[in-house]
Amino acid sequence: MWLYSLIWGSALLSLVDATEVVVVTVATERTEGLKRFLRSAERHGIDVQVYGLDEDWKGGDTRIEQGGGQKIRILRRELEKYADKKDTIILFTDAYDVIWANGLDAVIDRFIDHYSNLRVLFGAEPFCWPKKELAIEYPLVEFGKRFLNSGLFMGYAPEIYRMLSLKEVEDKDDDQLYFTMIYLDEQLRKELKMGLDSISRIFQNLNGVQEDVKLEFDGEGSASVLNTPYNTHPILIHGNGDSKMYLNYLSNYVGEWNVENGCVRCEERRKMEIEDEAAEESSGLPTLSLAVFVSSTPFLEEVLKALSAQDYPKSKIHLFIYNSQPFHLETVSKWAESQKGEFISRTIINVDMETGEREARQMTLESMVTRGSEYLFIINGDIYLQREEALRELVKKSLFYDTSILSPILNQPGKLFSNFWGAIAENGFYARSEDYIDIVNGNRIGLWNVPFVSSPLLIKGELVKEIAPTRPFHYSKDLDPDMSFALYARHKGHFLHVTNEDTDGFLVVSEEFVDDLQKGRLHTEMWQIFANRWLWEQRYLHEDYVKILNGPVEEVPMPCTDVYDYALLSPRFCAELIEEMEHFGEWSDGSNSDRRLAGGYENVPTRDIHMNQVGFEREWLFFIDEYVRPMQEKIFVGYFKKPIESHMMFVVRYKPEEQSSLRPHHDASTFSIDIALNQRGVDFEGGGVRYVRYNCTVPADEVGHTMMFPGRLTHLHEGLPTTKGTRYILVSFINP
Known part of the structure; x- marks a missing residue:
């Protein structure tokens, strides 16, 4: 909570004398989006009251249907204690898709400077929903966006509580429609003194305006968000609707990455590792299930040798191998035999035509749950882990960053082709993000929330237990298994994080190898001197x-x-x-x-x-x-x-x-x-x-x-x- 007073010149503003500001949100699940929101608030010294945690969500899937009425009911219940506090400002934001770009001082300054005639302020957006036909009933605005969005609002407690209590709401009623109908009622709008932040001085709803909203770095290298048409720097950034991927992009920088100092959390991790170095050695490493998926890729011997050389105790690893290629049958068999007795357990599917890759990947999820591993590490046969500490360090990063899914950034040597996408086009496939080249080339180092990563994937055990019954690799059978998994993660709010803090290895180039296998050669890797020169040198x-x-x-x-x-x-x-x-x-x-x-x-x-x-x-x-x-x-x-x-x-x-x-x-x-x-x-x-x-x-x-x-x-x-x-x-x- 904040106590806030403002003196303008020599006159005390009558609007706000001593104002208590309460920041609230509603979240029934402890998602990564909520963690990001709270971390963002903490960076600006903001305490957030989270209502509804661990309650059963009965408000429907608002991503694909109307709903959210339960949110209103929870707010009404929790804010009743502020109903009569005329000098208390309530600031509400959605929980899972919002970040802070500045602190509460800036919020209150702008609220008082620009909206002193209002008691309730909502964020605005360019779309009228869930009922488009209501657009004609919206009052015109002088400048900016005209339609209300229910994900961000603030105002004085009595008006906020009254607004929440005007009518009974069922859990699956639509919260957006609820607030829209109040705003469209001219009498209620005047009584509550409701208005919209039409030019995003405080609230920025991203859906439909991503091209207008850019990152801007100040003289000290810190990132802020600029609304270019209105030349404003909004404070609360909301990834509503289809803009969640763009919010993830912005959240990689705002409060998290600095031009001068780089990745904020990475530096925090390095400092903590130095402090905890002695304790780290004795703390032990978590058990994990290692799932290797072999496809038509050259230099598999070297890939498997590098994998077995990882500085991670095999006594803590359950091994799962799936090979769909007859060409690699002998290589996989020899390697598996050489590792006999090294791992806690082994499951080997070597050219079993009855088990497809999609089903085999589902088996790894179920197997991990059965064995009780703390992590699942899925790696494809085209991943060469050059650094022996790669797996160990990746686990440590996941523990510190509290990521559910984490992957090292790997690219084909000397090329921009990598294992992740920085953006996705409208057709659902690759699009190059503004920062992709800098990240792949190592000009920007950090932890990045991205829309797609193929392999390897380090997945936390708690998440595997949650998603295994829902079969994420089967989520879209029109897509390859890795793309199906990524689509599932995006739709369900599971963040795909990648890191380029270390150079852990590279992608083996396999595109031409598939064609070469059809030419009847005995040793196809001999022809790989162009595509995979480093590996060719190691072998030949x-x-x-x-x-x-x-x-x-x-x-x-x-x-x-x-x-x-x-x-x-x-x-x-x-x-x-x-x-x-x-x-x-x-x-x-x-x-x-x-x-x-x-x-x-x-x-x-x-x-x-x-x-x-x-x-x-x-x-x-x-x-x-x-x-x-x-x-x-x-x-x-x-x-x-x-x-x-x-x-x-x-x-x-x-x-x-x-x-x-x-x-x-x-x-x-x-x-x-x-x-x-x-x-x-x-x-x-x-x-x-x-x-x-x-x-x-x-x-x-x-x-x-x-x-x-x-x-x-x-x-x-x-x-x-x-x-x-x-x-x-x-x-x-x-x-x-």
Whole structure:
């Protein structure tokens, strides 16, 4: 409660001498909207009396039907004690979709300055509802919006109480219609001295005017709300009707984010964590159900490995895996087997065609309730959690921020495509919000209330218990399960929060992978160097390559004059490339006649398959340019050519019974690379390369290592006989 007195000049205003201001709302449920409203009020030092908490709501679903009469009945009951207090101002706001942009001082100042002739003031809006035909009966206003909205009003207690008591109201009667009919009664309007805040000096109803209402940052970086047509800064912002998503957007900033200092609550959390660091270690972590949903996505092995490496005790986790893709059957089976005995329990649905994804997601909700977990963490197979602390930290953030649903912001590396939407278009799909790019790029860091997030989702157990019976993934079967869930959350008032305080990982790009799976390849990830470069490097680049690239040139082995030997490709890449070539199977016959070449003639023929035959030419050219060229520039100083060129890139197969060796020759290149793909003593005997002019032989038997040497002028060389088994090498003639 507030005691308020105002002196204007030397004269004491007779309107208000010593005024008690009581701020009230009605809320039967402790929703996130109510928590936000109360937090917003608290930031401005405002005490709010919440009426009706934990009572059964009988006023209907006002989102889709008329209702709300119960709100009037509760107000009448609770405000009776103020009925005779002439100097008491009652300020009422809706509870679930309102925020404060300023304090009570500003409210009273504007009420007295602009509405001193009124005893009751309502917010205004551009729509007449619930009965449009009543529009003609509304009195005209000089300027601004003409129609009453019942979500925000204030006035002196006797008039407010009388207004609430004029007629009996049933719980399911419409509160908007109740106040509308009073306002349209000219006699009552005059007796109660009712009016509208038509230009939003105090009250801003957003529905229908979102384009007119903007964020504005003051000189200290704090956010306020500006009504641009009227140049006013309203204090109470109401997300009525279809404007709730826009209110969520505004609420991310007003009182919560500052241009200079960033996220207010994030800073509060960091300070508390520093203070509670010692206690945090001993407090323990909540139990959670981990639900993994696998679709057609590349690098699933790496995704699952990163997931199992999370710094969260598996003794507190119930595991649920759903895989709908036969391609991933073996990968999921191996990973699940490797985790045997690690988790409290395991449920694995691996390519069960009778269980669809929507139903499997519903199963995770029901399973979590049965097991009594405190959290449910749903993660899709295209999420790579790069930071081992990601899950632990996300749980801690959820506990501090008291979020029901929380997700880290993740995007595809180097792209704006992410796991959340900042806004939604009229068709129900993606629209780019004003702040989307800044949030994705990390220029604005904070906690954000958004209309859609796909995965991962950290959902509080209390919410799961509430929503599981209502089957949120089935809420709209016309939408994908994740969009159905988000639509359900928006309609039911459950906030979808995302945070970019930490860089927890990224989205694996999977769009092209689905098409690639149809091409009959054995190891489709080999073709993912463009879409998922970092993961490609982790799997296919030799583990020593970066160290060699960044080290001194003197440490690069040179077994023969100007022949350098260094680690380039992982053994896995080499093995998979051999398998791909044998799977393709169209080896040349080793004769001089070669229809693959422009002239149809090969001077130094081998048994080989060209990269363009298996659709790998573009990928391999890129690889040479990005990983071989830097080594060439490091070693052969002074020679630059970017991008590189190569028309001869091929895998050679040597077998004693086929072609075991290659006669001395010069390569048609400025420089060449010759990569060993398999192991001497294991896969073959013999082999190696002899540089004739220098009478120097290189074993060329370290898998994934390449020889790099000058081409057509100086380095005459020959392939020594393979005496047993099969030897494979990968050759590229660069810059012919």
